[in-house]
Amino acid sequence: MKNRFLQLMALFFILPLCAVFAQEDYKVKDAKLTYQNEDFYDVEIYDHEQLKFKKYPKNIILLIGDGMGVSQVFAGITANKGILHLQNMKTIGFSKTQSASNYITDSAAGGTALACGKKTYNGAIGVGPDKEPIESILEIAESNGLATGLVSTSSITHATPASFIAHQPKRSMYEEIAADFLLTDIDVFIGGGESFFNQRKDGRNLTEELEAKGYQIFNSLDAASSVNEGKLGVLTAPAHNDKFSERGDMLLQATDKAVEILQKNKNGFFLMVEGSQIDWGGHANNTSFVVGEMLDFDKVVGQVLKFAASNRETLVIVTADHETGGMALEDSDIAAGKVQASYTSTDHTGVMVPVFAFGPGAAEFMGIYENTAVFDKMLKLYRFDK
Template sequence: MLHKTFIFLAFCAFSFGTFAQDAYLNAESEDTDKTYQGEEPYKVKMYTQKFKAEKPKNIIFLIGDGMGVSQVFAGITANQGKLFIENCRHIGFSKTQSASDYITDSAAGGTALSCGVKTYNGAIGVDADTVKVKSILEEAEDQGLATGLVSTSAITHATPASFIAHQSSRNMYEEIAADFLNTDVDVFIGGGLSHFIARKDGRNLVNELKEKGYTVENDINKIAKIKKGKLAGLTAQVHNPRMNERGDMLPVATETALNILDDNDKGFFLMVEGSQIDWGGHASSTVYIVEDMLDFDQTVGEAIKFAAKDGETLVLVTADHETGGMALTGGDMTTGMVKAAYPTTSHTAVMVPVFAYGPGAEEFIGIMENTDVHDKMKKLLLGK
């Protein structure tokens, strides 16, 4: 009887996980007038522009999913005139079109950034012919660098998955989770626990991760105390919740990952995704976008603080695409009020900004393909 109950609960978890994975696409805006009213701003520090080397030993690659210029300026307005991202003096733009569509999805957009190939919408770490392509994270592993992934979504979701998995469809969540066992990634923190334990094939990937030497933890407060070794932080059954519930999960997870990865004398590659800027765009919610834009910027602040002290770290900030066609129709720099309008609840085709800080930052000026971002990172970090 107990065995049957477990099977039933596992099936329910699987069914719920599959539904919950994409529930954000149908989210509705709670701010019906599309206005963020403004809150107390956080202080922004401007850091040194002097570095120890011409090329980076480490790269921190931050992806604001769905973040276009309007989302960035909404954040600047909401924080009353200043963001940490303004430390990045070298700025360019990325064209986001995929091999199959004028408007990319996060899978093809993520794969272009991670693997340097244009592919079809829905593809994870494979080219347009479904042939596996190594990501920059995997190539960094091959050269002995430490590697990490952090996300506010499920770690099996399209953007983080594109750095570590190779599947023909972004919806193959269990197969993507299994791909984590095929790598030596040092740290990954995000949601997606159900894809590791409530599986159709009966595998318990958490146990397999432990057998490979990972500390597996679900509580972000406990995760924050881990300073060394391999870490799998699975902080939600599927996606992490919104800001009012998850708090400072993203900057804390990023700081934790940096503490661990910095132990490697050869250097590291870390990808951090602020996933839910995109979800606010799908919901046409100015409040949602601004909350997550500010959370993402404070995470950028953690990265730049580390890079400024280290002197050998390149920080890159970009997006896989823009979401919602966000148009700023009103605002107030003194109160932080932001008002916006949205022509779509889907992605758009516009170029997205690329911000760079640290050794090699000058390479990221001008208009480039999203695959160029990958190629420039790879040349700077791995020399190829």
């Protein structure tokens, strides 16, 4: 009996730890330097002279390719025989990614800079160097009557999406980050991380608490397919979602569902979509992983641009929190869709990352600036003070 009690107690402590460690288990080198694309896709090119955008955006969609530097972008261009949807975004700038504590940022500090407009220390989620909460663009949009949403191929409690909705001193505080969702009125969130909501050390079942607040909660996009209004949470995996080759078009479906619901708010909306696993391929030095995730992300960019080109009052921004892997392109072949790469690191690097913009206010994003300026520019263009 005593041994059984000890076994149960060990499981009580070990299972949550396994979920925590699973959040970082993608940082394993699995070098594969060559990628040969077999799944090419067409890209619609827009005539910018025919697009009559409004002067200011009613909606902003921020797409973050985690770990996406210019090499990752051009690897995608090479793999799809010279063209990506991203190339419709004629306004391009660069952001400097250094954090308050390190030359090389992590996703928590990088995400917080984009979400909240402040440099902070590596590991911080929505808090400044003093560990005090900083209001995010999502929270500001919400308080001004806009609909808000988060979509991610990682756990929704992971560093980048967490930076837009949570305020915690450490990125590893996944259960505390999940609990912060209850402190907001976010309209749509879709991503992994279900275990941090309903298999918690404190015994709380946050999915039930969210349902009590009026949320429709599902554990698959198929189950949520008929939902087209109201508050929605879809927790698509216990921890992270599978990589691109196994999860299908999850990111595309999730983004479409979020836009379908959020656009019904007459005041407008803010949506952040993260292609999380470009970063993971960089950590692994795996070119196949990097390029597959890059192409998956670009297909979502294409769908969002199609919406924005029709809507005419939606600003689309595509950027990264940092580059990962120090990826360098070698003797590749655009005509064949073949990518050959090498890497200088299995971690993040300190290089600038691109910022692409399309729609009303896009011109604001030209130039070289700190990553915090992305927040400043979004806030300026929303014109909440008018």
